[in-house]
Structure formats: C-alpha cells, structure tokens
Amino acid sequence: MLKMEGVCKSFGGLQALKQVSFEVEEGRIHGIIGPNGSGKTTMFNCITGMLPLTDGEIFFKDDKISEMAADKIANLGIRRTFQAGKLVPSLTVMENVMCGISHFGKADLLDTFFRLPFAKSKIENALEAEAMEILESIGMADSADRWAADLVWAERQFVQIVRAMVSKPKILLLDEPASGMGPKETEMVGELILKIKSMGITVLVVSHDMKMLMNVTDYVTVLNFGAKIFEGTPDAVQKDPLVLEAYLGAE
Ligand SMILES: Nc1ncnc2c1ncn2[C@@H]1O[C@H](COP(=O)(O)OP(=O)(O)OP(=O)(O)O)[C@@H](O)[C@H]1O
Numbered sequence: 001m002l003k004m005e006g007v008c009k010s011f012g013g014l015q016a017l018k019q020v021s022f023e024v025e026e027g028r029i030h031g032i033i034g035p036n037g038s039g040k041t042t043m044f045n046c047i048t049g050m051l052p053l054t055d056g057e058i059f060f061k062d063d064k065i066s067e068m069a070a071d072k073i074a075n076l077g078i079r080r081t082f083q084a085g086k087l088v089p090s091l092t093v094m095e096n097v098m099c100g101i102s103h104f105g106k107a108d109l110l111d112t113f114f115r116l117p118f119a120k121s122k123i124e125n126a127l128e129a130e131a132m133e134i135l136e137s138i139g140m141a142d143s144a145d146r147w148a149a150d151l152v153w154a155e156r157q158f159v160q161i162v163r164a165m166v167s168k169p170k171i172l173l174l175d176e177p178a179s180g181m182g183p184k185e186t187e188m189v190g191e192l193i194l195k196i197k198s199m200g201i202t203v204l205v206v207s208h209d210m211k212m213l214m215n216v217t218d219y220v221t222v223l224n225f226g227a228k229i230f231e232g233t234p235d236a237v238q239k240d241p242l243v244l245e246a247y248l249g250a251e
C-alpha cells in the first residue's frame with residue numbers, strides 16, 4: 001500500500017535517512033522502532049510531503065507521492081499525528097475532533113442554503129456520533145464539551161488520535177502516540193490502535209513503548225542511524241541480535 005524505495009534524506013552533512021526501503025501492507029499495523037534520532041519522524045515528514053526527499057521514491061498504491069504537495073498527499077487518505085500534537089485550545093474536544101473532517105463532512109451547498117447556519121449535515125451528525133463512541137471507549141465521553149485548553153497531556157494526545165480516526169484516512173501515521181503516558185494510558189493507546197485497524201484503516205506507528213508496540217503490530221521495521229537494520233514480525237524483531245544491541249539492549 002505504501003512503499004519506500006531507497007529513501008534518503010540529508011540535513012546538510014547529516015544523513016537522517018540512508019537508502020531506506022520497506023513496504024506497509026494494507027490492513028496491517030506496521031511499527032517503526034529505533035533509538036532517538038534514528039530518523040523515524042523524518043520518515044513521517046517525508047511520507048506526508050512536509051520534507052522533500054534527497055533521493056529515492058515513495059509510492060502510495062499506484063501514485064508516486066514523493067514529489068507531491070502535502071495537501072494532495074493528505075487528500076489521498078494519508079493522515080498523521082504529531083509527537084507533540086496541538087489542538088485548538090479555544091475549541092471544545094468535540095469541535096477539535098470535528099475539525100479533522102472539515103474537507104468532506106460539512107453540509108453541502110444545498111444543505112447550507114435551506115438550513116439554518118448552525119444546522120449540521122447528516123454526515124456531520126453521523127461522524128459526531130462515531131466520534132462520541134470512540135471517546136466513550138477511552139473514557140472521555142464526558143470530556144466532549146470541555147475546552148481543549150483544560151486537557152492534560154495524555155488527553156490531548158488521545159484527542160489528536162480520535163481526530164485523525166474520524167477523518168477516515170486510508171492509512172494513519174502515529175508518531176509516538178503513547179509518549180508521556182503512564183502504563184494504563186499506554187495500554188489504552190494500544191487498544192485504540194487495534195480499533196483503528198478494525199475500522200479498516202492501515203496503521204504505521206512509531207513508539208518507544210516496546211511492550212505496547214510488540215503487542216499490537218503485525219510487522220516491524222527497525223531503524224538505526226537512519227538505516228534500516230531489520231524488519232520482520234514482532235517475535236523475530238525481539239530475537240534479532242542486531243536489534244537487541246542497537247535498541248532493546250539500550251532500554
Ligand atoms: N528539520 C531538521 N533539520 C536538521 N536536522 C534534522 C531535522 N529534523 C531532524 N533532524 C535530525 O535528523 C535526525 C533524525 O531525527 P528524527 O527526528 O527523524 O529522529 P527520531 O527517530 O524521530 O527520534 P526521536 O525518537 O527522538 O523522536 C536527528 O539527528 C535530527 O537531529
């Protein structure tokens with residue numbers, strides 16, 4: 001579904017990604033692990049068109065996306081969350097979540113013409129109900145009307161993920177979704193990732209939390225100093241001596 005071919009990215013003399021090739025299969029939860037600075041976020045920035053590649057190509061289905069503008073890539077159904085994601089503080093949780101669907105969920109022209117300005121389209125209502133259901137599953141139903149500014153860090157991270165889910169991407173890129181969270185919240189992130197998969201959305205997830213990542217992923221790519229050093233099932237990754245040395249050993 002998403003294919004990296006010899007992806008290179010340099011920042012001046014620093015090679016953040018060195019000839020990285022791997023493929024994310026549709027319907028899977030694909031993990032990326034690697035020590036700090038190994039190029040994980042840079043890979044996400046390259047996929048989503050936020051950074052131009054130095055060399056190599058990236059394909060999404062039949063489209064070559066490595067030279068496409070970021071908004072065009074997003075419109076193909078590729079969405080991401082950020083390591084320290086931001087919400088609009090002056091909007092409620094639900095309003096923040098619904099921001100994510102603005103490109104296709106809003107009332108159409110006729111709807112807008114015949115209805116009151118604050119009327120919502122059927123699609124919006126349906127998506128809001130779905131968002132509510134997801135919020136409920138993570139114990140945040142009561143928070144739908146709270147201001148984003150009043151949320152604690154973990155809640156903000158969750159809302160960021162819910163916002164991306166409700167926009168129904170084909171593939172969702174999650175950058176450290178459990179960062180700064182305790183064990184219980186991290187477990188909930190794992191459950192949420194499985195729910196994303198069950199919605200038919202392919203997931204590419206970067207996480208430092210080995211336990212959560214190994215529990216939920218179908219396949220894992222390991223980066224070290226910008227190069228791919230291993231890929232395989234979570235079981236195989238945990239047994240690979242190179243990975244143990246580069247990453248797990250350092251935990
Ligand atoms: N915009 C940039 N300009 C210059 N150097 C950058 C830029 N973005 C990343 N780098 C460098 O590229 C390397 C890879 O960074 P990246 O953020 O991709 O790592 P990471 O694997 O996501 O690390 P972490 O686990 O800390 O999030 C680092 O050495 C980083 O300093």
Ligand SMILES: [Mg+2]
Binds near residue numbers: 083
């Ligand atoms: Mg990063």
